[in-house]
Amino acid sequence: MLLAAINExxxxxxxxxxxxxxxxxxxxxxxxxxxxxxxxxxxxxxPADICVPHTYVAENVGEDPQGSVSVxxxxxxxxxxxxxxxxxxxxxxxxxxxxGHYMNLINPRYKHVGIGIVVRNGATxxxxxxxx
Numbered sequence: 001m002l003l004a005a006i007n008e009x010x011x012x013x014x015x016x017x018x019x020x021x022x023x024x025x026x027x028x029x030x031x032x033x034x035x036x037x038x039x040x041x042x043x044x045x046x047p048a049d050i051c052v053p054h055t056y057v058a059e060n061v062g063e064d065p066q067g068s069v070s071v072x073x074x075x076x077x078x079x080x081x082x083x084x085x086x087x088x089x090x091x092x093x094x095x096x097x098x099x100g101h102y103m104n105l106i107n108p109r110y111k112h113v114g115i116g117i118v119v120r121n122g123a124t125x126x127x128x129x130x131x132x
Contacts, residue, residue, distance in 0.1 A: 001070060002115055005077045006105060006128070013106050021131065024114025027051035028127040035061065035127070036120035052114070054131040058104040062126045072124035073117060080105060104130055 007017040031049045035042055046059045060080060064072035080101035085091075091099060104110070110130035118125045 002073045002077060002117075002126075003113070005074055006113065009077075009081050009105055015106060015108050016111075018110060018113040018130070021052055021112040021114045024050065024052045024112065024129055024131060025116060026114075028114035028116030028129045029118060030116065031059075031061070031127040031129075032116040032118040032125040033120075035063065036118045036123065036125040049127075050129055050131065052112075052131055056109050056130075056132045058107065058110065058130045060101045060104050060126075060128040060130075062101075064124045064126075066122060067124070069117065069119055069124050073126055076124075076126050104128075 003018070003020050010017060027049050031045055034045060041061050041063050043059060043061065047057055050057050062076040062080070064076055083099045083102040085102065086095050086099045088095065091103065096103065107130065109132050111132045114129040116127040
């Protein structure tokens with residue numbers, strides 16, 4: 001369901017669909033479990049948690065404190081897409097922080113995604129690792 005939502009957003013921008021990488025998804029899930037156990041969102045294991053060969057890589061993470069898993073992951077996806085593009089082509093620093101999830105989702109260089117979802121204490125933790 002999440003992969004379909006990701007690819008729907010990409011298609012709306014004329015981009016090819018990402019394929020789900022099952023091997024990377026196991027490592028992405030491990031990162032989500034790490035965040036759940038720590039109780040906070042982090043990129044502290046990135047890029048070490050990328051476990052497939054790659055040339056380019058990016059990571060989106062998120063947490064939803066309540067609700068069903070399907071509702072939570074789709075809401076996180078919507079929020080990431082709603083960040084929209086950077087106002088300038090040089091998108092870096094603070095501006096990238098405000099738009100980075102979106103920029104990763106619509107980056108044409110990525111061809112694969114690992115998706116890791118963990119539910120712990122009612123919260124849903126999500127990691128999306130993009131590779132090419």
